[in-house]
Structure formats: structure tokens, C-alpha cells
Amino acid sequence: MSTLEIKDLHVSIETEQGTKEILKGVSLTIKTGETHAIMGPNGSGKSTLASTIAGHPRYNVTRGTITLDGEDVLAMSVDQRARAGVFLAMQYPVEVPGVTMTNFLRTAKTAIDGVAPALRTWTKDVKAAMQLLRIDADFAQRNVNEGFSGGEKKRVEILQLELFKPKFAVLDETDSGLDVDALKVVSEGVNRAHATGNMGTLLITHYTRILRYIKPDFVHVFVDGQVVEEGGPELADRLEEEGYDRYATGAGAATIAAAAAAQA
Amino acid sequence: MTEITTEKARIGAPSAQPFINGFTEEGENLSPVNTGTNTSTTSEQAPSAGPLAGASAKSHSHGGGVGVPDSSRAGRLTSYKLADFKPLTGLEEDWRFTPLKRLRGLHNEVLSGSAPSVAVTAPDGVVVETVGREDRRIGLAAIPEDRVSANAWENFTEATVITVPAELQLDGEVSVLLTGTSTEASAQHIVIVAERFSKARIVLDHQGSAIVSENVEILVEDGADLTVISLQEWNDDAVHASSQQAKLGRDAKFKHIVVSLGGDVVRMTPSTRFTGPGAEAEMFGLYFADAGQHLEQRLFVDHAVANCKSRVLYKGALQGRNAHTVWVGDVLIRKEAEGTDSYEANRNLVLTDGARADSVPNLEIETGLIEGAGHASATGRFDDEHLFYLMARGIPEDVARRLVVRGFLNEIIQQIKVPALEERLTEAVERELAASDN
Numbered sequence: 005m006s007t008l009e010i011k012d013l014h015v016s017i018e019t020e021q022g023t024k025e026i027l028k029g030v031s032l033t034i035k036t037g038e039t040h041a042i043m044g045p046n047g048s049g050k051s052t053l054a055s056t057i058a059g060h061p062r063y064n065v066t067r068g069t070i071t072l073d074g075e076d077v078l079a080m081s082v083d084q085r086a087r088a089g090v091f092l093a094m095q096y097p098v099e100v101p102g103v104t105m106t107n108f109l110r111t112a113k114t115a116i117d118g119v120a121p122a123l124r125t126w127t128k129d130v131k132a133a134m135q136l137l138r139i140d141a142d143f144a145q146r147n148v149n150e151g152f153s154g155g156e157k158k159r160v161e162i163l164q165l166e167l168f169k170p171k172f173a174v175l176d177e178t179d180s181g182l183d184v185d186a187l188k189v190v191s192e193g194v195n196r197a198h199a200t201g202n203m204g205t206l207l208i209t210h211y212t213r214i215l216r217y218i219k220p221d222f223v224h225v226f227v228d229g230q231v232v233e234e235g236g237p238e239l240a241d242r243l244e245e246e247g248y249d250r251y252a253t254g255a256g257a258a259t260i261a262a263a264a265a266a267q268a
Numbered sequence: 269m270t271e272i273t274t275e276k277a278r279i280g281a282p283s284a285q286p287f288i289n290g291f292t293e294e295g296e297n298l299s300p301v302n303t304g305t306n307t308s309t310t311s312e313q314a315p316s317a318g319p320l321a322g323a324s325a326k327s328h329s330h331g332g333g334v335g336v337p338d339s340s341r342a343g344r345l346t347s348y349k350l351a352d353f354k355p356l357t358g359l360e361e362d363w364r365f366t367p368l369k370r371l372r373g374l375h376n377e378v379l380s381g382s383a384p385s386v387a388v389t390a391p392d393g394v395v396v397e398t399v400g401r402e403d404r405r406i407g408l409a410a411i412p413e414d415r416v417s418a419n420a421w422e423n424f425t426e427a428t429v430i431t432v433p434a435e436l437q438l439d440g441e442v443s444v445l446l447t448g449t450s451t452e453a454s455a456q457h458i459v460i461v462a463e464r465f466s467k468a469r470i471v472l473d474h475q476g477s478a479i480v481s482e483n484v485e486i487l488v489e490d491g492a493d494l495t496v497i498s499l500q501e502w503n504d505d506a507v508h509a510s511s512q513q514a515k516l517g518r519d520a521k522f523k524h525i526v527v528s529l530g531g532d533v534v535r536m537t538p539s540t541r542f543t544g545p546g547a548e549a550e551m552f553g554l555y556f557a558d559a560g561q562h563l564e565q566r567l568f569v570d571h572a573v574a575n576c577k578s579r580v581l582y583k584g585a586l587q588g589r590n591a592h593t594v595w596v597g598d599v600l601i602r603k604e605a606e607g608t609d610s611y612e613a614n615r616n617l618v619l620t621d622g623a624r625a626d627s628v629p630n631l632e633i634e635t636g637l638i639e640g641a642g643h644a645s646a647t648g649r650f651d652d653e654h655l656f657y658l659m660a661r662g663i664p665e666d667v668a669r670r671l672v673v674r675g676f677l678n679e680i681i682q683q684i685k686v687p688a689l690e691e692r693l694t695e696a697v698e699r700e701l702a703a704s705d706n
Binding site: 058059060061081082083085086087091092094097098100101102103104107108111112115116147148164168 | 617648650652653654656657658659660661662663664665667671672673674675676677678
């Protein structure tokens with residue numbers, strides 16, 4: 005069993021207006037076999053947490069630690085983190101020119117495992133995984149994400165999740181922009197990967213919809229760069245009914261109150 | 269020499285408008301290369317070019333005093349005589365991207381240096397000759413279109429003529445190794461004749477150090493099938509201008525592949541002229557410019573007769589400060605060329621900041637009765653987000669770059685169909701990548 009531990013994480017970015025702190029002390033512990041949902045309104049720092057775990061250069065960690073079984077993840081380069089077993093399914097996967105999916109998948113698998121996958125079984129595995137995710141076979145010959153629709157890109161992210169078999173999967177709003185059918189297909193893929201029992205999942209979402217298909221063990225509510233409430237799956241149900249309004253406090257609450265007053 | 273047609277639709281060209289005295293339409297598009305000013309070097313797609321015929325045809329106008337910019341490629345001055353071409357200023361349309369100061373005299377000196385040595389290895393049946401200037405085959409397929417080419421024409425002393433006799437079908441390729449050992453400005457002349465119904469593949473392999481202007485004449489007779497591959501793997505100090513003009517007979521097939529990796533300044537001007545119906549031409553190019561390198565390719569496809577087909581694809585990668593590539597593709601579909609099917613495309617991949625890719629596709633169509641005509645140009649960047657995506661999948665940075673560049677350029681390399689050569693070029697491309705990791 006592995007543990008991904010995030011302690012008192014503070015993260016800032018450089019903007020034109022200067023340095024802006026986005027995460028203000030986040031602590032989370034995820035073990036393999038667990039599914040954690042992180043929910044919160046837009047701008048609460050959910051995606052920043054995802055990108056910071058993966059090591060995106062835009063995000064500066066100013067305080068706190070991330071460790072994987074005691075190893076310092078923050079000291080690792082982006083590719084080292086991936087090889088250590090961290091996988092980020094991106095919110096907006098980029099199109100990579102000149103590289104076919106086939107070539108990309110094989111190169112990544114080789115990098116992660118340290119050895120090239122056996123050609124025959126690999127080809128079969130890829131085909132089977134594509135079929136389960138309803139990805140057309142001709143995608144294998146197309147360049148990575150090039151010309152893929154939003155839903156196709158998300159399915160290809162989950163394809164990688166299933167093929168690379170990470171210890172920890174961070175799903176950054178994988179559900180946004182998906183119709184119900186695609187959402188089901190993608191959720192099934194995550195559940196298959198999870199069923200192996202060797203993966204911990206950090207599911208970042210704005211909506212509760214995906215939680216009908218992927219059952220979280222823990223729910224963390226993010227507001228303004230901090231976890232403001234934690235609980236079991238029942239917390240997600242409550243959010244579905246009540247939304248995020250009740251978490252609006254201080255200046256946020258005042259703004260909402262003012263807006264409500266203006267409308268009245 | 270100059271034939272101006274009255275009907276034309278030139279995609280991408282400025283609309284016809286009166287000239288304003290003192291203003292030339294290319295003025296605002298001038299490359300900074302020859303003006304002495306410094307501007308930021310970024311990847312860009314230059315807008316469409318100005319008059320191709322330059323000052324030579326400026327006085328020409330049509331109807332009502334409204335000047336039509338005489339930008340037709342058909343109006344370009346061609347001559348065997350150096351004196352017919354004015355000295356270059358760098359402001360000419362076809363020289364505006366070229367750093368004249370780095371041409372090492374190819375445009376303004378007598379080309380009396382010793383040209384790269386020529387060693388030909390050919391399968392049985394191919395005839396290889398070294399001939400003087402008066403040989404009847406000189407001038408069969410080409411006529412200089414610019415001053416540097418005319419300078420070579422006026423100065424070469426001997427030419428290599430390679431003839432693939434009629435109906436000879438070659439399995440292996442003809443290898444022409446051109447090795448430069450001198451850094452005095454020189455002139456080179458090569459003639460390739462593929463006789464009727466022959467089939468051959470010829471590799472021009474440029475290596476070493478040289479300052480050379482080269483004319484390559486290529487005659488593809490009726491029904492012949494010829495591939496010419498020109499490799500520029502020069503040393504870093506080489507300066508090379510190469511005019512490679514092909515004339516295609518009826519039902520001829522011609523494939524031309526340019527690969528430019530080495531050299532300080534390399535300027536390739538390949539052209540294909542159709543003279544009989546039913547012919548097909550494919551023109552491919554691959555270039556990889558690293559820091560400080562100038563690699564320029566200006567090509568011309570002249571659809572002068574009916575029912576011919578042309579396909580052009582050039583792909584370039586750029587890496588490092590002041591790496592500069594230029595691609596200008598002129599396709600002319602003349603009034604007579606009904607049934608033409610033509611497509612040209614250029615793709616560039618900018619790998620680092622500080623590099624500049626100019627790309628100018630020009631398509632002139634003088635008849636509506638064609639199968640198809642299209643052009644495309646795109647310059648993309650390999651940026652931090654691409655790198656992040658690949659690295660987030662466990663792929664180390666150097667592997668990620670190699671993956672992208674190899675994938676991008678492989679489309680051209682696989683056209684060569686000589687396995688040993690394909691392998692050599694793949695390795696050369698990867699050396700280019702590694703060399704600029706500084």
C-alpha cells in the first residue's frame with residue numbers, strides 16, 4: 005500500500021498584478037484503494053492542487069510538503085513524479101504536434117515501466133482498452149489529441165490511466181464538458197482502474213454528477229484555497245442539494261448579500 | 269521572356285490598387301535582414317509577398333491607369349547572362365529574406381574558386397560524363413532566374429552530366445557525392461537526364477566546406493520516372509545557393525526531395541516545369557535550422573500545360589537563437605493548364621524562443637477549369653505546455669523533444685525510400701537536436 009501525503013501546502017502564482025497565493029495551507033492524505041473527491045466552486049484552487057502535485061512549472065510551492073511513501077515529491081521533476089506513480093488526467097489536454105498516439109503511448113509506457121512493453125501483448129492491451137472506452141481504432145494513428153473533441157480528449161486521458169497503471173490518479177475535472185454517455189464511459193474506466201485495488205484516486209470536480217458513477221470514500225470541500233469541510237459520501241449529497249453558497253463567508257458572503265439586495 | 273496575362277486570381281495577393289508614388293507594396297513586409305535594423309525575432313508567418321518581378325516590370329499596367337501589381341511569377345526575369353541581372357541590394361522580392369552579407373561573394377564576385385569535387389557511384393548502364401561549357405546538353409532544362417544562379421552559369425568550367433538511358437530501370441540509386449574543400453566562391457554545374465521510360469533515383473550528397481553557387485538541370489523525358497534527393501549536410505561554415513530546375517515531358521513522374529541540415533547559409537530554389545500533359549511532380553523538403561543558421565527554400569511549380577498534377581510539402585524545425593528559415597512556394601497555373609491538380613503546404617515547428625520562420629505560399633490561377641488547387645502554411649510552437657504534457661507521462665525532456673521532432677519530420681524522411689539514407693538522416697536530425705541543447 006502507498007500513501008500520498010500533502011501537508012500544509014501553500015502555492016502561489018505570478019500574475020501581472022504580482023504574486024497571488026492560491027492554496028493557503030492544504031493537508032490531505034490519500035492511500036491506495038481510496039477515492040477522495042475534492043469539490044468546490046470555481047477559483048477555489050482545486051485545479052491548482054492537481055497541477056502542483058504533477059509539478060507544473062507555473063505553480064510555486066511556498067510552504068508545505070508533498071510526499072509519496074515518504075519520498076519528497078516536490079524535489080522530483082515532472083517526469084520523475086510520473087515514473088514514481090503519479091498520474092494527472094488533465095482538464096485541458098494539449099494537442100502535441102507530430103506524435104502519433106501509438107508512438108506516444110508506447111514511449112510513455114516504456115518510460116514509466118523502465119522497459120519497453122512486449123509488443124504483442126501491448127498492442128492487444130491498447131486495442132482492448134480503446135474498445136472499452138469507445139475510442140475509434142483510427143485514433144491510434146492520429147497525433148496526440150490533435151483534432152479530438154473535448155469528450156474524446158477526456159477518454160484518451162482515462163485510456164492512459166488504464167494503461168499506465170499509476171499508484172495515484174489525480175483527475176482534474178475529467179467530467180466537465182462530457183455528456184451523460186461519455187461520463188458513464190469515462191467513469192467505468194476509472195472504476196476499472198480502481199478495482200485493481202492498487203490505485204488511490206483524487207477526483208476533482210465542480211459538479212456532483214460524476215459521483216453518481218464514481219463513489220468517493222471521502223469528500224473534501226475546497227473554498228478559497230483551503231479545505232473548509234470534510235466528510236463521507238453523504239457530504240456530496242448535501243452539496244448537490246445546497247450548492248456551495250453556505251460556505252461563502254466574510255467578504256464573499258457580503259458580496260453575495262449585496263448582489264441579492266441589488267436584485268431585490 | 270516576359271508574358272503577362274490579363275486574367276488572374278492570385279490568392280493571398282493584395283488587391284489591385286493604384287500605386288502611390290514612392291511607395292512599393294512590399295515596403296511594409298520587408299524583412300529586417302537587409303535593412304540594417306534590428307527587430308525582435310519571433311516565429312511568424314509573413315503575409316503574402318509583393319511583386320515577384322521586381323522593378324523589371326513595374327511600368328506595366330492595365331486599363332484606366334490603375335496599376336496591377338505585376339506580381340506574376342511568369343514575369344520573372346530569366347537569362348544566361350550575369351549582366352542582365354542588376355546587382356543585388358537585398359530589397360528585391362526574391363532576396364529580401366536572404367542575408368547578403370553572409371553570401372561570401374556568390375552574388376558579386378567572379379566564382380573562380382574550386383568547386384566541390386564530384387564522385388559518382390552508379391549502377392551499370394548509367395552514363396556519367398564530365399563535359400565542357402559547349403556541350404549540347406547544357407541549358408537543356410534550365411535558365412537562371414536570379415543573379416547568383418547566373419553568376420554560376422557564367423563561371424562554371426566543367427559540368428557533370430548523368431544520363432539514365434531510355435527504358436533503363438534502376439534498382440539501386442545513383443550516388444553523387446559533392447565534397448567541398450575550398451572556401452573560395454565557386455560555381456558548380458550538374459545535368460541529370462532521365463531518358464524516355466527510364467526509372468532512377470539520384471542522390472546529390474553535399475558535404476564538407478564550400479562557398480558555392482550550383483545549377484542543377486534535370487530533364488525528365490516522356491514517361492520517365494525520376495527521383496532526385498538533394499542533401500545539404502555541409503559543415504557549419506558552408507554557403508550554398510542551389511538552383512535545381514526540372515523540365516518534365518509527357519507522362520513523366522518526378523519526385524524531388526530537399527534535405528537541408530548543415531551550412532551557414534543555404535538557399536535552395538527548386539523548380540518544376542511541365543511541358544507535356546499527364547505528368548506528375550512531388551516536391552518534398554525538410555530543413556532543421558539551429559542557432560544562427562539561415563536555411564531558405566523558394567520553389568516554383570509551373571503548370572504550363574493541361575492535366576498535370578503537383579504536390580508540395582516542406583517541413584522545417586527551428587531551434588536556437590537567430591535560427592531563420594524561409595519558405596516561399598510559388599505555384600502558377602497558366603491559362604493553358606486546364607485540368608491541373610495542385611496542392612502545396614509548408615509546416616514549421618519552432619522549438620525555442622529566438623527563432624524565426626517565414627512562410628509564404630503563392631498560388632496564381634489563370635484558368636477556372638482545374639481539378640483543384642490549394643495551399644496551406646502553418647507554423648506551430650513546441651512550448652512548455654506540450655513539454656509538460658509529455659513529461660507528466662513519465663517521458664524525460666530530451667526524449668520528449670526528440671519524439672516531437674522525429675514525428676514531425678519523419679513524414680518527409682520516409683519519402684526517401686533508401687533505408688540506409690533514411691537512417692542516416694534520422695540520426696542527423698537527432699544530432700541537430702542534441703547540438704542545440706545549450
